[in-house]
Amino acid sequence: MARVNQILENADYLSYMEKIEDLEKGRPYCKHGFDHGLSVARIAYAYLLERGELTLSKEGVYAAALLHDIGRWVEYQTGEDHAEVSARLALPLLEESNFSSEDIPVILTGIREHRRHHDGNLTLLGEALAIADDCSRDCRHCAMQTHCHKFKPEMKLIVY
Ligand SMILES: [Fe+2]
Numbered sequence: 203m204a205r206v207n208q209i210l211e212n213a214d215y216l217s218y219m220e221k222i223e224d225l226e227k228g229r230p231y232c233k234h235g236f237d238h239g240l241s242v243a244r245i246a247y248a249y250l251l252e253r254g255e256l257t258l259s260k261e262g263v264y265a266a267a268l269l270h271d272i273g274r275w276v277e278y279q280t281g282e283d284h285a286e287v288s289a290r291l292a293l294p295l296l297e298e299s300n301f302s303s304e305d306i307p308v309i310l311t312g313i314r315e316h317r318r319h320h321d322g323n324l325t326l327l328g329e330a331l332a333i334a335d336d337c338s339r340d341c342r343h344c345a346m347q348t349h350c351h352k353f354k355p356e357m358k359l360i361v362y
Pocket residue numbers: 270271284285316317
């Protein structure tokens with residue numbers, strides 16, 4: 203996982219994560235730190251393995267998941283959709299970490315698609331990230347569920 207570790211040590215990546223942590227201080231809802239990215243990575247990878255359709259390397263899946271929310275701080279400041287911002291900020295990080303010119307567009311598309319759960323026309327990676335994003339949160343035991351637009355009472359445990 204050398205290329206993924208390179209992303210995690212990248213000064214820009216670290217500064218984005220720091221900005222998110224700062225801006226989410228006092229946020230009563232789910233936060234978007236490293237632990238969220240890692241959960242999404244593990245679930246998305248398991249989902250893709252189960253589907254038996256893994257076309258991207260494990261490193262590519264982990265990179266996509268760890269970068270899918272890095273634009274959150276921009277959304278907090280400007281209102282711009284963080285999926286788009288995250289893809290934009292991810293590009294130089296992926297290039298600097300030596301991901302290939304074949305893998306980079308797949309990863310960026312997956313990041314762009316991670317909020318479009320119900321579009322029905324997602325790439326496999328976009329679908330995996332969208333599902334993993336939801337499954338990474340324990341909404342059924344969350345104290346904020348009555349205030350959260352994401353919570354639906356019919357939510358069942360989906361195991362990945
Ligand atoms: Fe997101």
